[in-house]
Amino acid sequence: MDRPKIQVIVRKRPLTASEIKKKETDIVDITSRESLIVREDKQKVDLTKFTEGHNFLYDQVYDETATNQEIYQFCIQPLISAAFEGSHITCFAYGQTGSGKTYTMLGESRVPGLYLLASQDVFERVSANSHKLKILISFYEIYCAKIHDLLNERQQLVAREDANQKVNIVGLMETEVSTVEDLMRIIGFGLSNRVVGVTGANDESSRSHAVLNISLKLGRKLVGKVSFIDLAGSERGADTVDNSKQTRIDGAEINKSLLALKECIRALDQDKKHTPFRGSILTQVLKDSFTGKSKTVMIANISPSSGDVEHTLNTLRYADRVKELKKGNKSPRGVQDILADSLLLPRKPSTVTKVQEKKKPQTAKVNSQPTGANRLLATRSRSSTTEDSLGKYLNPNWRAMNEQDLQEMSETHEKLIAKILNEEEELITSHKQHIDTIVDIVKEEMILLNNVDKPGSDVEDYVGSLNRILERKIEGIRELQAKLNTFSSDINTEGLLSRRFYQFQNEVLDLQGTEENDGAFNDY
Ligand SMILES: Nc1ncnc2c1ncn2[C@@H]1O[C@H](COP(=O)(O)OP(=O)(O)OP(=O)(O)O)[C@@H](O)[C@H]1O
Numbered sequence: 001m002d003r004p005k006i007q008v009i010v011r012k013r014p015l016t017a018s019e020i021k022k023k024e025t026d027i028v029d030i031t032s033r034e035s036l037i038v039r040e041d042k043q044k045v046d047l048t049k050f051t052e053g054h055n056f057l058y059d060q061v062y063d064e065t066a067t068n069q070e071i072y073q074f075c076i077q078p079l080i081s082a083a084f085e086g087s088h089i090t091c092f093a094y095g096q097t098g099s100g101k102t103y104t105m106l107g108e109s110r111v112p113g114l115y116l117l118a119s120q121d122v123f124e125r126v127s128a129n130s131h132k133l134k135i136l137i138s139f140y141e142i143y144c145a146k147i148h149d150l151l152n153e154r155q156q157l158v159a160r161e162d163a164n165q166k167v168n169i170v171g172l173m174e175t176e177v178s179t180v181e182d183l184m185r186i187i188g189f190g191l192s193n194r195v196v197g198v199t200g201a202n203d204e205s206s207r208s209h210a211v212l213n214i215s216l217k218l219g220r221k222l223v224g225k226v227s228f229i230d231l232a233g234s235e236r237g238a239d240t241v242d243n244s245k246q247t248r249i250d251g252a253e254i255n256k257s258l259l260a261l262k263e264c265i266r267a268l269d270q271d272k273k274h275t276p277f278r279g280s281i282l283t284q285v286l287k288d289s290f291t292g293k294s295k296t297v298m299i300a301n302i303s304p305s306s307g308d309v310e311h312t313l314n315t316l317r318y319a320d321r322v323k324e325l326k327k328g329n330k331s332p333r334g335v336q337d338i339l340a341d342s343l344l345l346p347r348k349p350s351t352v353t354k355v356q357e358k359k360k361p362q363t364a365k366v367n368s369q370p371t372g373a374n375r376l377l378a379t380r381s382r383s384s385t386t387e388d389s390l391g392k393y394l395n396p397n398w399r400a401m402n403e404q405d406l407q408e409m410s411e412t413h414e415k416l417i418a419k420i421l422n423e424e425e426e427l428i429t430s431h432k433q434h435i436d437t438i439v440d441i442v443k444e445e446m447i448l449l450n451n452v453d454k455p456g457s458d459v460e461d462y463v464g465s466l467n468r469i470l471e472r473k474i475e476g477i478r479e480l481q482a483k484l485n486t487f488s489s490d491i492n493t494e495g496l497l498s499r500r501f502y503q504f505q506n507e508v509l510d511l512q513g514t515e516e517n518d519g520a521f522n523d524y
Contacts, residue, residue: 095301097233
């Protein structure tokens with residue numbers, strides 16, 4: 001059976017002992033082999049409680065009883081033979097800290113993880129193969145946008161693109177292994193060199209992406225590759241508010257790389273010639289996972305706990321973005337899509353109204369849907385991006401004449417994406433602050449109204465106070481609107497730039513009559 005290029009799988013772990021002790025409940029129901037529902041407890045403004053159900057659909061959904069063996073047999077094993085035929089197989093474990101990524105990848109004592117299960121298969125096939133294939137492993141991590149070799153004393157390395165546009169990590173140690181035991185011992189050694197940090201969410205949470213490559217080589221020639229990427233915790237910057245500056249910076253970097261990763265997987269899914277892999281170090285070093293013959297499996301790990309509902313929904317929405325396109329939506333991405341993605345919002349309008357957090361129950365309603373986004377898209381203001389290059393590429397009289405022009409245009413595009421990601425963070429933070437202010441103002445208004453109803457109240461005081469309150473509201477809305485306009489404008493610019501890029505790319509390629517191809521795999 002020909003497997004899809006991208007598979008998205010969700011795995012729910014069991015409640016942990018400490019979650020049970022804290023009386024947290026299981027809020028994730030697996031409704032079929034491909035679907036699940038998350039039950040989120042909410043409270044209306046009038047304090048009535050209700051449960052909102054969020055439905056999701058994926059290629060495969062596993063409940064807490066599933067074993068690593070089952071997951072391996074379904075998602076990875078069928079792809080191993082493709083690695084022997086020149087493909088690059090990449091398996092990502094995605095999810096918040098403590099959701100089961102390490103359990104899935106590495107396993108635990110007496111529970112083999114995907115690393116071990118895949119290695120066993122690879123070795124079996126190599127010994128059955130008449131070619132003299134060698135197995136080499138490399139293992140590195142990306143921490144704070146820096147690459148560290150886990151097999152060579154965490155030496156810091158750099159990634160460079162060579163003349164053939166292949167990204168190489170200069171000086172990365174590649175170790176030949178001849179048995180599964182050898183391989184697991186070396187992985188164990190590499191893991192002992194991984195960075196772990198301390199966050200509010202999990203004492204031992206990993207804050208780096210770990211990349212394990214198992215390469216198949218014939219002499220010096222790469223035949224195929226299996227890569228496992230244990231991604232850093234997916235929590236968004238907002239979770240790290242109480243942490244140290246360093247932890248917050250890590251958080252922002254992790255967020256950026258995860259968004260860039262999603263964009264690259266989308267590009268792969270849509271067979272785009274241009275992959276925005278320069279969006280982060282992670283996607284740069286994984287360039288060959290997104291080009292040539294490649295198969296990708298994304299395992300989204302989720303916690304079932306009521307205490308993790310927000311993270312669980314974020315993880316599921318992220319995974320949903322990748323899956324949605326897999327279902328055959330080949331139309332070019334609209335601005336709404338880009339906006340919805342970057343905000344990690346559901347793309348389809350939903351009828352659900354999100355109610356303010358429980359600790360502030362008497363507040364105004366906050367609509368979580370992109371109605372604001374649509375309004376935002378209609379707002380056209382002058383782009384805040386004033387770089388000369390951007391102006392040049394958007395000038396209708398400018399055309400890309402060769403690959404060099406395209407390359408420079410692509411770099412400008414990636415800078416703009418980085419700017420948009422920063423603006424997104426700022427916008428969300430400001431929006432949250434705005435809501436807090438509105439909550440305080442509403443409280444003041446209620447007191448004011450209560451007082452004016454009392455006998456003998458001073459109406460002039462009331463009018464003066466109400467005036468000041470309304471002015472504060474207007475000022476707050478104006479500030480937020482300004483940020484929204486800048487963000488919106490940059491997103492519009494990005495849409496225009498990307499359309500022009502693809503148009504020029506086709507023209508230049510037609511001119512040259514050449515096609516991109518991945519020599520290393522195709523030659524074999
Ligand atoms: N499928 C599972 N079955 C049983 N226990 C599990 C399962 N998945 C995870 N666990 C347990 O949940 C806890 C957290 O899992 P794990 O350490 O794998 O999370 P993680 O996502 O790798 O976290 P981090 O990002 O902090 O490394 C561990 O105690 C692990 O044993």
